Amino acid sequence: MSLKNSTKIWNTSFVGDLSKFSSEMQNTFKEARRKTKNNTGVNVYFAFKLRRKTEIFKSCEEIVKENPKSENITSEYFEKYLETYPKPDPDIIIRTSENNDFRAFFPWQSVYSELFFTKNSLARL
Numbered sequence: 001m002s003l004k005n006s007t008k009i010w011n012t013s014f015v016g017d018l019s020k021f022s023s024e025m026q027n028t029f030k031e032a033r034r035k036t037k038n039n040t041g042v043n044v045y046f047a048f049k050l051r052r053k054t055e056i057f058k059s060c061e062e063i064v065k066e067n068p069k070s071e072n073i074t075s076e077y078f079e080k081y082l083e084t085y086p087k088p089d090p091d092i093i094i095r096t097s098e099n100n101d102f103r104a105f106f107p108w109q110s111v112y113s114e115l116f117f118t119k120n121s122l123a124r125l
Contacts, residue, residue, distance in 0.1 A: 009041025015083050017049040043087050047105070055083050056108060084109055092116060 014029040021029070029046075059081035063073065079085055089109040094116045106113070 008039055010036055011039040011041060011043045011087070012036045012046065013043070013084065013087060014046045014048070016047045020049065043090070045084065045087075045090060053107070079108070082108060089113065094118065 012032050014033060018026055018029060059078065062081050063078065068077070084106075089111070090106065090113045092114045093106065093110055095105070096118055
């Protein structure tokens with residue numbers, strides 16, 4: 001399979017604080033997402049400046065606004081409010097850079113993920 005054809009299996013998402021990127025780069029992220037959103041292969045998340053506790057807090061705020069009955073709040077119900085919904089949780093997370101800090105990085109979604117740390121930055125991979 002050529003590299004050109006292999007890209008059709010990737011379903012890309014860009015999560016986190018993207019506001020620090022130029023509008024041109026943000027448009028590139030949006031275009032990549034648009035072009036790959038219907039691909040059914042590997043789900044690839046590019047995560048930037050994550051503040052995952054914030055994601056969980058915002059999810060809880062949205063649920064409280066709905067005022068659901070407590071018996072209706074399940075894991076599946078909660079997951080609908082996460083930034084990565086409706087994609088599956090990651091099977092593997094690659095943490096690039098010399099910083100092995102993993103706190104608050106997909107705390108809900110990474111519970112069963114394999115973790116891989118590399119000292120190389122993403123730009124060097």
